[in-house]
Amino acid sequence: MTLASQVFANRQAAMAGHDSGSQHQFTGFQKYFNSYTIIGRRNYVIATYTGVALLVLYFKFRPKKQAPAVTDK
Amino acid sequence: MNLSFFDQFSSPSLLGIPLVLISTMFPALLIPSMDKRWVTNRLSTLQLWFINLVTKQLMSPLNNKGHKWALILTSLMIFLLLINLLGLLPYTFTPTTQLSMNLALAFPLWLATLLTGLRNQPSTSLGHLLPEGTPTLLIPALILIETTSLLIRPLALGVRLTANLTAGHLLIQLISTATVTLFSTMPAVSLLALLVLFLLTILEIAVAMIQAYVFVLLLSLYLQENV
Numbered sequence: 045m046t047l048a049s050q051v052f053a054n055r056q057a058a059m060a061g062h063d064s065g066s067q068h069q070f071t072g073f074q075k076y077f078n079s080y081t082i083i084g085r086r087n088y089v090i091a092t093y094t095g096v097a098l099l100v101l102y103f104k105f106r107p108k109k110q111a112p113a114v115t116d117k
Numbered sequence: 118m119n120l121s122f123f124d125q126f127s128s129p130s131l132l133g134i135p136l137v138l139i140s141t142m143f144p145a146l147l148i149p150s151m152d153k154r155w156v157t158n159r160l161s162t163l164q165l166w167f168i169n170l171v172t173k174q175l176m177s178p179l180n181n182k183g184h185k186w187a188l189i190l191t192s193l194m195i196f197l198l199l200i201n202l203l204g205l206l207p208y209t210f211t212p213t214t215q216l217s218m219n220l221a222l223a224f225p226l227w228l229a230t231l232l233t234g235l236r237n238q239p240s241t242s243l244g245h246l247l248p249e250g251t252p253t254l255l256i257p258a259l260i261l262i263e264t265t266s267l268l269i270r271p272l273a274l275g276v277r278l279t280a281n282l283t284a285g286h287l288l289i290q291l292i293s294t295a296t297v298t299l300f301s302t303m304p305a306v307s308l309l310a311l312l313v314l315f316l317l318t319i320l321e322i323a324v325a326m327i328q329a330y331v332f333v334l335l336l337s338l339y340l341q342e343n344v
Contacts, residue, residue: 079251079253080249080250082240085244085249086243088247089247089260092257092260
């Protein structure tokens with residue numbers, strides 16, 4: 045975010061509150077994962093970090109294919 | 118010994134004794150000490166008025182918890198302002214041209230705002246990593262972008278101050294060298310360079326004040342998100 049947009053967003057947040065999630069009524073999956081309520085946004089962030097961590101762990105610990113040993117006959 | 122254009126930025130020392138501490142602490146000597154009188158002299162009144170103005174400007178967007186940071190932010194602002202302005206005097210070393218000093222100021226303060234947020238309101242702090250109303254498909258990318266933006270903040274803070282001041286000082290030195298060198302051969306061009314130098318000095322005074330203000334303002338904005 046540019047400095048100007050950051051200043052504007054923060055001033056707006058200070059005036060209007062942290063999020064505008066109160067007027068949204070979500071059900072099901074969107075009740076916990078949405079981009080309007082602070083809890084929904086937090087859950088998305090945690091899910092993304094978990095996904096990235098799982099990807100890193102998968103590529104780090106996946107079994108490497110071993111080439112068959114070359115023997116002299 | 119032959120000096121290069123970058124020798125003005127080398128840390129000062131006298132007979133092997135580093136003088137950087139003296140040059141960093143010197144601005145504090147210029148601030149009048151606390152007076153027990155109710156009505157103080159003009160200088161103290163002016164200083165107090167200015168500090169009050171700065172504190173009100175910085176603290177107005179923050180809530181009561183954020184007001185605990187008033188002392189450190191205001192003193193940081195006065196410190197940077199004085200160092201930057203004093204550095205514009207000829208042959209004066211400017212400590213804020215050193216990246217080490219600016220990063221030493223930026224990184225711990227940024228980290229303190231981050232840890233304050235994660236400690237006191239972890240959900241809100243994490244939630245701010247995703248802008249409100251983001252379309253679903255863009256969410257993972259934007260979270261990664263916002264995380265990168267968060268982690269790069271201390272570097273940006275430090276490098277912004279360093280680069281602005283270093284570039285300004287270098288420009289002043291280049292144009293003043295051109296003015297002096299051209300004086301004997303092309304005095305008209307030298308006069309033009311002198312005019313440019315005058316305007317540049319005014320610009321650098323403004324930049325020195327603005328950069329100190331921007332540094333502290335950004336820190337207060339980062340604090341606002343986390344408190």
